[in-house]
Amino acid sequence: xxxPAYLLFAVSSGLIAGGYADRPAFNDKxxxxxxxxxxEIQQALQSNLARTRAATVCLQMxxxxxxxxxISEDGLVLTAAxxxxxxxxxxxxxxxxxxxxxxxxxxxxxxxxxxxxxIIDEGPFPFVExxxxxxxxLGDWVFSLGHSxxxxxxxxxxxxxxxxxxxxxxxxxxxxxLIGGDSGGPLFNMAGxxxxxxxxxxxxxxxSMHVPIREFQSHWDELKKGSFIGEGGFAKKSKPGSGFxxxxxxxxxxxxxxxxxxxxxxxxxxxxxxxxxxxxxxxGEAATEEVxxxxxxxxxxxxxxxxxxxxxxxxxxxxxxxxERP
Numbered sequence: 001x002x003x004p005a006y007l008l009f010a011v012s013s014g015l016i017a018g019g020y021a022d023r024p025a026f027n028d029k030x031x032x033x034x035x036x037x038x039x040e041i042q043q044a045l046q047s048n049l050a051r052t053r054a055a056t057v058c059l060q061m062x063x064x065x066x067x068x069x070x071i072s073e074d075g076l077v078l079t080a081a082x083x084x085x086x087x088x089x090x091x092x093x094x095x096x097x098x099x100x101x102x103x104x105x106x107x108x109x110x111x112x113x114x115x116x117x118x119i120i121d122e123g124p125f126p127f128v129e130x131x132x133x134x135x136x137x138l139g140d141w142v143f144s145l146g147h148s149x150x151x152x153x154x155x156x157x158x159x160x161x162x163x164x165x166x167x168x169x170x171x172x173x174x175x176x177x178l179i180g181g182d183s184g185g186p187l188f189n190m191a192g193x194x195x196x197x198x199x200x201x202x203x204x205x206x207x208s209m210h211v212p213i214r215e216f217q218s219h220w221d222e223l224k225k226g227s228f229i230g231e232g233g234f235a236k237k238s239k240p241g242s243g244f245x246x247x248x249x250x251x252x253x254x255x256x257x258x259x260x261x262x263x264x265x266x267x268x269x270x271x272x273x274x275x276x277x278x279x280x281x282x283x284g285e286a287a288t289e290e291v292x293x294x295x296x297x298x299x300x301x302x303x304x305x306x307x308x309x310x311x312x313x314x315x316x317x318x319x320x321x322x323x324e325r326p
Contacts, residue, residue, distance in 0.1 A: 026040050026141060027139065027141055027190070028139075041161070044190040048191065049159065051126065052128055052145060053159070054096060055128045056185060057069065057093050057094060058093075058181075059083055059091050059094075060092040060151070065147065066079065066080065066181065066183045066184040067181065067198065069186035070119070070126060070127045071127050072125075073127055074125070075101075075121070076117075077116065077117040078114070078216060079116075079184035080183050080184040084108055087105055087106065088104060089105045090102060091104070091117060094147075096157050101121040106226045107222055107225065107227040107228065107229065109219055109223065111230035111231075112211055112234075113199040114216050115235075116223045128186065128194050129193050131191075131193035134195075134213065134214050136164060136189045137164070138167055140190070141161065142161075142188060142189055142195065143188050144174065145159055146181060146182030146184075147182070149181045150181050158182070161176070162174045162176035162177075171199065171210065172195070173207065174187060174210065176208050177208070185198045194213060196213060197210060197216075238300020238301050239300045240300055241297050241298075242325050243296055243299040243323070244296075244322055244323045244325040245267055245296065245320070246263035246266020246267055246323065247261065249279065251289060255280070256279050256309075257279040257288070257289065257292060258278050258279075259275055266323060267320050271318055273311075277309050278310045279308070296322075301323060303322055305322055306320075307319075
């Protein structure tokens with residue numbers, strides 16, 4: 001939708017602030033009828049914009065970025081599964097003021113495009129309230145936030161105003177105009193309560209699809225504990241056995257595995273494993289050829305493997321992210 005000039009001006013300049021009743025009258029009108037109708041929408045938006053923008057963050061991963069929103073003081077974050085892509089991945093979280101934080105992806109649902117993330121830096125953090133009662137109705141006014149096109153401190157978080165135009169079991173649709181970079185960002189009702197997370201942008205840019213909060217609630221415990229749910233197209237599990245460490249080993253007389261060869265540009269080479277080093281533990285187990293074979297058969301590219309080894313007189317320990325088997 002296109003917002004009238006006087007409404008855009010008031011939103012950007014912060015002329016009006018204040019609250020309104022739980023169910024504003026403008027939601028039940030086919031379209032705004034008077035200037036006062038627009039002023040009420042403006043007032044509702046402006047009274048909630050500062051705090052909702054403060055909790056809307058940019059997520060940066062290898063080769064891309066998306067948006068997300070903080071929903072608790074201790075840094076629990078909701079976003080889209082196609083943004084995080086995997087579980088237990090370190091992700092950079094950027095606040096609107098440019099502050100950079102560390103986050104770790106929790107669970108995701110590859111069927112509905114929902115995902116969680118936890119900020120691991122110390123809070124407290126700005127956060128938004130969630131519409132746990134799923135009270136927003138078809139036709140209600142809503143607003144979306146996101147880091148469109150990636151993080152831009154000078155511009156800040158983008159806001160679009162629209163209406164809820166379609167509801168289904170696992171998705172809702174608004175006519176807020178979203179673009180790349182908005183994915184994973186929040187959709188709010190005009191009380192500033194989170195009602196959905198941006199999932200897909202339609203061909204016309206006004207066909208914006210969102211994951212409703214009820215989909216998060218249905219799998220809340222699984223998402224929070226880090227489960228990978230479903231076999232859908234929004235995220236793919238790593239193929240078992242596709243993980244590659246990049247070493248050849250043999251059993252060492254003193255115990256563990258002696259490294260006899262290291263592939264160039266492999267994960268092993270990147271972390272400093274060298275010929276002659278002795279691996280002591282693999283994923284917390286005493287290192288043997290059988291344990292090594294079992295772990296590499298089980299794990300896929302991008303998954304993590306914890307190693308403990310001796311290099312010279314120094315004992316090292318690190319969790320590695322496996323590469324793609326050539």
